[in-house]
Amino acid sequence: MRTEIKNGQRHKAFRDGDTFIKYTAHPHIEEAASRFLGHLGVHAPAVTAHGDHLTAPWVAGKDLIQSDTKELQSISASQAAHTLFGEWLGGISDRHCGNYLVADGTVHSIDHGEAFRSYPDESDLYTAMIHPLRHKPGHPGFWTTPIPAHALEAAHDPVLEEYVKAGTAHLSEASASACMAAFRDRLDQVHPQMTVGHLLPTV
Numbered sequence: 387m388r389t390e391i392k393n394g395q396r397h398k399a400f401r402d403g404d405t406f407i408k409y410t411a412h413p414h415i416e417e418a419a420s421r422f423l424g425h426l427g428v429h430a431p432a433v434t435a436h437g438d439h440l441t442a443p444w445v446a447g448k449d450l451i452q453s454d455t456k457e458l459q460s461i462s463a464s465q466a467a468h469t470l471f472g473e474w475l476g477g478i479s480d481r482h483c484g485n486y487l488v489a490d491g492t493v494h495s496i497d498h499g500e501a502f503r504s505y506p507d508e509s510d511l512y513t514a515m516i517h518p519l520r521h522k523p524g525h526p527g528f529w530t531t532p533i534p535a536h537a538l539e540a541a542h543d544p545v546l547e548e549y550v551k552a553g554t555a556h557l558s559e560a561s562a563s564a565c566m567a568a569f570r571d572r573l574d575q576v577h578p579q580m581t582v583g584h585l586l587p588t589v
């Protein structure tokens with residue numbers, strides 16, 4: 387049975403059993419972004435695009451309503467670092483508390499309608515994405531938390547460029563090229579022993 391989700395979302399969204407359904411103009415962006423994050427090992431429900439809407443497995447969790455909630459404390463620093471890395475590399479913004487679900491201490495990144503973006507000033511990306519996972523209560527050493535080595539390795543897999551292309555297919559050629567260039571610039575900054583502190587230099 388389909389039930390509408392009413393929590394201030396901009397698009398009509400529903401739950402139907404174990405399936406999340408959202409009507410949105412560009413569901414292919416979210417499908418490409420969830421594959422991109424999934425390839426890096428970041429928890430993000432796998433999205434399937436269907437023309438005017440998307441579907442994804444239902445995650446039985448809670449939104450991070452406040453950055454100092456118990457849920458936020460239950461997330462490991464390593465998992466937060468990993469998630470931030472994937473979102474940063476993918477140019478995924480709109481990272482507010484409503485766009486993370488926490489289930490059993492695992493954070494799931496959702497709502498990737500704004501992915502693969504290029505910014506005239508990259509610090510705008512940091513400003514848009516750093517909230518709220520950067521506030522890791524109980525982890526004073528969060529800034530030196532390493533990005534998991536397997537994610538750093540997967541970042542160099544050429545398949546990620548295919549996802550960037552798929553997620554920017556609706557844009558003009560010039561805009562799509564700018565998005566690809568921004569992705570490659572970020573990838574050039576990826577290095578072994580990378581920490582959260584390297585992702586968010588403006589903080």
Ligand SMILES: Nc1ncnc2c1ncn2[C@@H]1O[C@H](COP(=O)(O)OP(=O)(O)OP(=O)(O)O)[C@@H](O)[C@H]1O
Nearest residue numbers: 395396397399406431442443444445484496497499
């Ligand atoms: N896979 C999922 N499982 C369970 N709940 C979900 C899932 N995806 C989204 N939700 C819930 O539905 C709400 C709305 O989804 P989402 O954030 O994708 O849409 P939105 O904020 O309207 O999107 P947009 O920012 O693109 O307008 C989320 O805040 C979350 O509570």
Ligand SMILES: [Mg+2]
Nearest residue numbers: 395484485497
């Ligand atoms: Mg949202």
